Amino acid sequence: MKTTVCALALLTPILTTTASAAVSEKLKSRIDESATVLTEIHAAPDKDVPKELWDRAACVIVIPSLKKAAFVFGGEYGKGLMSCRKGGGWSAPVFMRLEKGSWGLQIGAQSIDLVLLVNNESGMKKLLGNKVTLGAEASVAAGPVGRDARAATDAQMKAEILSYSRAQGLFAGINLSGGVLRPDSDDNEDVYGKNVTPAAVLTGNTAPPAATQPFMNALRR
Numbered sequence: 001m002k003t004t005v006c007a008l009a010l011l012t013p014i015l016t017t018t019a020s021a022a023v024s025e026k027l028k029s030r031i032d033e034s035a036t037v038l039t040e041i042h043a044a045p046d047k048d049v050p051k052e053l054w055d056r057a058a059c060v061i062v063i064p065s066l067k068k069a070a071f072v073f074g075g076e077y078g079k080g081l082m083s084c085r086k087g088g089g090w091s092a093p094v095f096m097r098l099e100k101g102s103w104g105l106q107i108g109a110q111s112i113d114l115v116l117l118v119n120n121e122s123g124m125k126k127l128l129g130n131k132v133t134l135g136a137e138a139s140v141a142a143g144p145v146g147r148d149a150r151a152a153t154d155a156q157m158k159a160e161i162l163s164y165s166r167a168q169g170l171f172a173g174i175n176l177s178g179g180v181l182r183p184d185s186d187d188n189e190d191v192y193g194k195n196v197t198p199a200a201v202l203t204g205n206t207a208p209p210a211a212t213q214p215f216m217n218a219l220r221r
Contacts, residue, residue, distance in 0.1 A: 023191055023211035031215050033064035034081050037113045038218035047171045050149035054221055059084040059118035063098055065111045079184060083219055084124060084202045090219045092208040094198040095187035099180040112167040123160030127181060128199040135177030142173025
């Protein structure tokens with residue numbers, strides 16, 4: 001009996017770790033959609049984020065299939081993933097969500113995909129807090145598109161975050177001022193556990209869950 005109890009005690013941490021690393025079908029779908037957005041954008045260099053800007057980005061956020069209703073009523077929000085530079089690669093991703101905002105240029109689209117580049121450590125630190133309002137607490141600008149980053153304006157080069165949208169086949173910069181970005185606490189807890197913060201995932205040694213591999217591959221442009 002004592003042997004059985006000891007064995008169960010040893011197994012408990014293992015079982016807990018396994019459960020925390022599990023990814024639901026809903027989250028797996030979001031991961032795969034985010035990976036597809038990056039893969040398809042990178043497949044057209046003339047319509048992609050300039051490589052120079054991509055290579056210097058501290059973090060990347062992808063929010064796939066943000067719905068039209070979010071722009072009209074402000075009552076819905078988009079969900080996606082964020083990963084940050086770590087050594088020569090990328091950190092395990094955390095789940096993020098974008099709330100509110102009204103971006104008229106996209107009002108005719110049924111849904112849009114968003115890609116955000118966090119340009120520096122200052123922008124990264126702000127996003128690791130509880131929430132950040134784009135344009136107020138973190139500077140944001142519509143990003144330039146194409147092979148050459150020299151076309152970027154001074155405001156774009158100095159912004160903490162560059163934002164892009166893809167709607168109806170068109171990939172272009174978009175001004176997301178007024179939107180609120182925050183970590184998705186429930187989804188992050190489901191994947192990484194209750195005591196693991198987004199900051200710990202993005203800056204620590206957390207291994208990416210196996211289900212996030214398509215997204216990790218897509219980041220390696």
